[in-house]
Amino acid sequence: MEKHILQEYMAHLYRLGVEFVGSTYVGRDITIDELFEGGYHAVFLGHGASLGNQLDVPGADLPGVIMATEFLVRGNLQPELLPEWMREPLPKSERVLVIGGGDTSMDCVRTAVRLGAREVTCAYRRTEAEQKGREEERVHAREEGVRFEYLAAPLRTEAGPDGRVARVHFARMALGEPDESGRRRPVPTGEEFAVEADTVVIAIGYGGDEEVVRMIEGKDVNRSLVTVSPETFETARPGVFAGGDCVKGADLVVTALADGRRAAESIHHYLERLPKKRSSAITGLRTAR
Numbered sequence: 001m002e003k004h005i006l007q008e009y010m011a012h013l014y015r016l017g018v019e020f021v022g023s024t025y026v027g028r029d030i031t032i033d034e035l036f037e038g039g040y041h042a043v044f045l046g047h048g049a050s051l052g053n054q055l056d057v058p059g060a061d062l063p064g065v066i067m068a069t070e071f072l073v074r075g076n077l078q079p080e081l082l083p084e085w086m087r088e089p090l091p092k093s094e095r096v097l098v099i100g101g102g103d104t105s106m107d108c109v110r111t112a113v114r115l116g117a118r119e120v121t122c123a124y125r126r127t128e129a130e131q132k133g134r135e136e137e138r139v140h141a142r143e144e145g146v147r148f149e150y151l152a153a154p155l156r157t158e159a160g161p162d163g164r165v166a167r168v169h170f171a172r173m174a175l176g177e178p179d180e181s182g183r184r185r186p187v188p189t190g191e192e193f194a195v196e197a198d199t200v201v202i203a204i205g206y207g208g209d210e211e212v213v214r215m216i217e218g219k220d221v222n223r224s225l226v227t228v229s230p231e232t233f234e235t236a237r238p239g240v241f242a243g244g245d246c247v248k249g250a251d252l253v254v255t256a257l258a259d260g261r262r263a264a265e266s267i268h269h270y271l272e273r274l275p276k277k278r279s280s281a282i283t284g285l286r287t288a289r
């Protein structure tokens with residue numbers, strides 16, 4: 001989406017009186033308890049499922065191995081629009097290998113083409129029939145010269161003489177019985193092969209933030225998605241609502257928008273039910289801030 005569209009919408013929200021507080025990690029810099037103590041009467045969690053799944057193989061931390069989101073934002077945005085630690089431009093790559101088969105991996109391969117890579121490969125552990133992303137994206141990627149390596153599960157990455165990643169070793173897979181998702185499970189055939197690459201992009205899905213879930217559901221919880229009532233979007237904690245990817249897992253903009261609107265209505269009803277004295281405190285807080 002063109003950035004001016006977002007900026008215009010933000011300006012509209014400012015005019016409505018919305019306050020934006022940046023560089024604040026809810027769960028570390030401020031807790032939900034502190035928000036309530038500070039005078040807020042309801043909290044909506046829309047923190048998404050933005051933590052990229054890590055590749056758990058030896059050498060996954062070599063220089064030149066990069067997570068999909070970082071690759072995309074550093075490849076697409078002007079450095080001054082990025083946090084300081086991301087401002088260094090991406091090194092020029094000749095061979096980019098993207099691991100993962102969803103829409104994010106298609107964004108990465110096509111970004112790699114635009115950044116001038118000579119060879120771009122997408123490696124996925126099943127076949128195209130099981131790929132979750134949109135077919136149209138794969139058609140466009142192929143048209144742009146992207147090569148697909150199917151039935152390939154990464155085993156380890158290997159560095160070159162300069163210490164940066166130089167290749168990734170894969171196990172050749174075959175399709176076995178269907179798993180719980182209904183898709184046929186990839187099983188190793190015993191064969192191995194390697195793909196040369198000077199940049200390796202990890203695009204193997206996203207998860208939510210367990211720290212935020214623990215703030216609502218307790219210290220012992222090991223889930224990364226927030227549980228809500230499907231009607232009210234309220235969490236187990238009164239006054240705390242949630243929607244979008246942090247509830248559904250990585251999904252779509254349109255479903256997150258719909259959740260936000262329905263949750264807003266539900267929050268409105270919740271605030272209306274609060275005793276009058278508490279409601280007026282909101283006005284006091286807004287004025288004070």
Ligand SMILES: Cc1cc2nc3c(=O)[nH]c(=O)nc-3n(C[C@H](O)[C@H](O)[C@H](O)COP(=O)(O)OP(=O)(O)OC[C@H]3O[C@@H](n4cnc5c(N)ncnc54)[C@H](O)[C@@H]3O)c2cc1C
Pocket residue numbers: 024025026027046047048049050069072103104107206209212243244245246250251252253254256
């Ligand atoms: C590479 C990529 C490409 C995509 N392409 C498409 C597409 O083409 N079409 C489509 O419909 N969808 C696409 N999606 C999915 C879409 O972006 C999400 O489904 C949607 O943005 C979810 O909205 P959300 O409001 O739930 O969360 P998000 O949009 O993820 O917003 C969450 C925000 O909360 C912030 N945050 C996270 N944790 C905290 C915290 N603890 N404290 C404070 N702030 C926090 C994050 O920085 C982020 O700004 C794509 C996703 C990715 C990763």
